[in-house]
Amino acid sequence: MENTTDGTWDSLPVKLNERILETLEELNFTHMTPVQSACIPLFVSNKDVAAEAVTGSGKTLAFVIPVIELLLKREEKLKKMQVGALVITPTRELALQISEVMEKFIQKFPQFKQILLIGGSNPIEDVEKFKDQGANIVIATPGRLEDMFRRKSDGLDLAGSVKSLDVLVLDEADRLLDMGFEASLNTILGHLPKQRRTGLFSATQTQELEKLVRAGLRNPVRIAVKEKGLAAAAAAQKTPARLSNFFAICRSEDKFNTLVAFLRQHKHEKHLVFFSTCACVEYYGRALETLVKKVTVSCIHGKMKNKRNSIFADFRSLKSGILVCTDVMARGIDIPDVNWVLQYDPPSNASAFVHRCGRTARIGNYGNAVVFLLPMEESYVNFLSINQKCPLQKMSPISDVVDVLPKVKAMSLADRAMFDRGMRAFVSYVQAYAKHECSLIFRTKDLDFACVAHGFALLRLPRMPELKGKDFPDFVKTPVDTDTIRYKDKNREKQRRKLLAELKERTPLPRKSYAKNKSWSKQKTKKERRKKVAAKRKHNQGSDVEDDEDMKELLTDTRLLKKLKKGQISEEDFETQITSGAKSKQTTEEG
Numbered sequence: 001m002e003n004t005t006d007g008t009w010d011s012l013p014v015k016l017n018e019r020i021l022e023t024l025e026e027l028n029f030t031h032m033t034p035v036q037s038a039c040i041p042l043f044v045s046n047k048d049v050a051a052e053a054v055t056g057s058g059k060t061l062a063f064v065i066p067v068i069e070l071l072l073k074r075e076e077k078l079k080k081m082q083v084g085a086l087v088i089t090p091t092r093e094l095a096l097q098i099s100e101v102m103e104k105f106i107q108k109f110p111q112f113k114q115i116l117l118i119g120g121s122n123p124i125e126d127v128e129k130f131k132d133q134g135a136n137i138v139i140a141t142p143g144r145l146e147d148m149f150r151r152k153s154d155g156l157d158l159a160g161s162v163k164s165l166d167v168l169v170l171d172e173a174d175r176l177l178d179m180g181f182e183a184s185l186n187t188i189l190g191h192l193p194k195q196r197r198t199g200l201f202s203a204t205q206t207q208e209l210e211k212l213v214r215a216g217l218r219n220p221v222r223i224a225v226k227e228k229g230l231a232a233a234a235a236a237q238k239t240p241a242r243l244s245n246f247f248a249i250c251r252s253e254d255k256f257n258t259l260v261a262f263l264r265q266h267k268h269e270k271h272l273v274f275f276s277t278c279a280c281v282e283y284y285g286r287a288l289e290t291l292v293k294k295v296t297v298s299c300i301h302g303k304m305k306n307k308r309n310s311i312f313a314d315f316r317s318l319k320s321g322i323l324v325c326t327d328v329m330a331r332g333i334d335i336p337d338v339n340w341v342l343q344y345d346p347p348s349n350a351s352a353f354v355h356r357c358g359r360t361a362r363i364g365n366y367g368n369a370v371v372f373l374l375p376m377e378e379s380y381v382n383f384l385s386i387n388q389k390c391p392l393q394k395m396s397p398i399s400d401v402v403d404v405l406p407k408v409k410a411m412s413l414a415d416r417a418m419f420d421r422g423m424r425a426f427v428s429y430v431q432a433y434a435k436h437e438c439s440l441i442f443r444t445k446d447l448d449f450a451c452v453a454h455g456f457a458l459l460r461l462p463r464m465p466e467l468k469g470k471d472f473p474d475f476v477k478t479p480v481d482t483d484t485i486r487y488k489d490k491n492r493e494k495q496r497r498k499l500l501a502e503l504k505e506r507t508p509l510p511r512k513s514y515a516k517n518k519s520w521s522k523q524k525t526k527k528e529r530r531k532k533v534a535a536k537r538k539h540n541q542g543s544d545v546e547d548d549e550d551m552k553e554l555l556t557d558t559r560l561l562k563k564l565k566k567g568q569i570s571e572e573d574f575e576t577q578i579t580s581g582a583k584s585k586q587t588t589e590e591g
Helices: 018-026 034-044 059-072 092-106 123-133 142-149 158-164 179-191 206-215 252-265 278-291 308-317 350-357 380-387 405-414 416-434 449-455 490-505 520-542 548-566 571-590
Strands: 049-053 085-088 114-117 137-140 167-171 197-202 221-225 243-249 270-274 297-300 321-325 340-343 367-373
Touching: 018 059, 018 092, 034 049, 034 059, 034 197, 034 221, 049 059, 059 085, 059 092, 059 167, 059 197, 085 092, 085 142, 092 114, 092 137, 092 308, 114 123, 114 142, 123 142, 137 142, 142 158, 142 179, 158 179, 252 270, 252 278, 252 367, 252 405, 252 449, 278 297, 278 321, 278 405, 278 416, 297 308, 340 350, 350 367, 350 380, 367 380, 405 416, 416 449, 416 490
Parallel strands: 049 197, 049 221, 085 137, 085 167, 114 137, 167 197, 243 367, 270 321, 270 340, 297 321, 340 367
Antiparallel strands: none
16 A cells, blocks of 8 residues: 555544644644554554555654554553553664653543663663553563563563553564564564554565564555655655765775764764764764864764663754764664764665664655765665665765874873774674675675774784784884783773783693694594504503513503694604604514
8 A cells, every 4th residue: 555645634534532633733743744644544443554664754653643542442441550552662762762752642641651661771670660650551672571571570460461452563663573583572472462453664664574474463454655746766765855865985094084074064963973883883982072072972882781861862952963873773763853874884784774864854854864985885876776776976075184093093092991992893893894785795805904904093903813814014003012001090900900910920821733634534544543553552551561661662652642633743753653663662572
């Protein structure tokens, strides 16, 4: 089913509750978006829906309103501990955002209580809050929700509470059905009643339609929403219509300099800067804090525990600033007034590219995005245009680019923590590059490691398998002994010194030498030789002759066998010494 029109809320074929209409008016939502006008009537009419719409098209209201309407239609009122609606979403930021929208609507419906179950908070506190206040609407991330189902020992029977469930919403459904969430989702779905309404919402959902049956949809209405007023060729694109999407070609050693120059020239705007790994966010985020003056720079990535929620909330309220992040911020997150999405590293899969771009140009607003590509990666532009219906235009060269890498090196020399971050970031970048789904374009073997390391402002190259046995004459290592770089944190430096002292006192273990792998035929010969020596030793041990010469020979043979096993001597040396020993004994006996 397709829908390309929008209109006023009164034009819906189903009548909405007056208090919902009042809230829409207060929030200044005067007109519906296409996804809202398509989904709300079907969902409210007890149809299962599977909706695909470009990111930033208003999917949240497309399920928040039906959730409230369906709960209002219940014959029996929900009790304190009865869950009537469950919304599952992949990230805590998106869950927090949905919770805020839901809260605005249920303020006029005091009979409904909602609870937010996400990572980064104390699960025991969530259990106590649920037991104390109850909840009719649960908004959760898969991991925390699965954990709550298992907390019967804490006095919480969530499985019993969801027996009254009327509606399930899976937001960002394609990601929820990825391998990372599949096990948790299956566990959760096993607890839910079959008689319910289910809605799946995503920007790129068509590839996952075969999995809808497992998710519990019965004959779902599939909705593909296009934006109004686009030309025929542009109508199929998955990014917002008012998004200006650019690409910039930079060499590895110029990439960070270009980013800093751009951010300095757009200080009074709001930016999201995407990196491929958590370690890169930590490293470059710290560098940007120093290099881009008088601008708030925040960092968010998936390995953060307790700080993420507050950082996200603070950045949303800012009028200008920079959020350095990973793909944890790519999907469904609604941050007001984002001017630019900067993709410093292209994402590992093309669908994530679309989601990243969708953090700007939301709900009919204008926005800009740019991806930084190495010269060898330029064919990625055609790939996106063909495979993702995501056309890009070349960005005008950024002016006033200066070399800031010496300042980043100075930061690493001044604090070992920064030096460590740089090394981890480089290693993680190379590892992520090797896992890119477009392996024909993003090939690790084509990377100029010396240039990449220079772009990371490294003081020396790290020890890693990808660099083993290779020479990099173009990489200029710092003359400073990196072992002498100290942590600014005195306690951390004290611990490092203590550990170094302990390592010096330890007796070094003998270095093991390993023989190279031999062909199967030679391995077989080796086994036969070992058997021969073992048989000889057994014979000597079992004989009645216990004279000193025989014992010495036995010990000698045993030592030779051990040396052969350890690779300390070659097979030829072993054969020669065994043979010479036997001949020597024979000569002695004959004499």
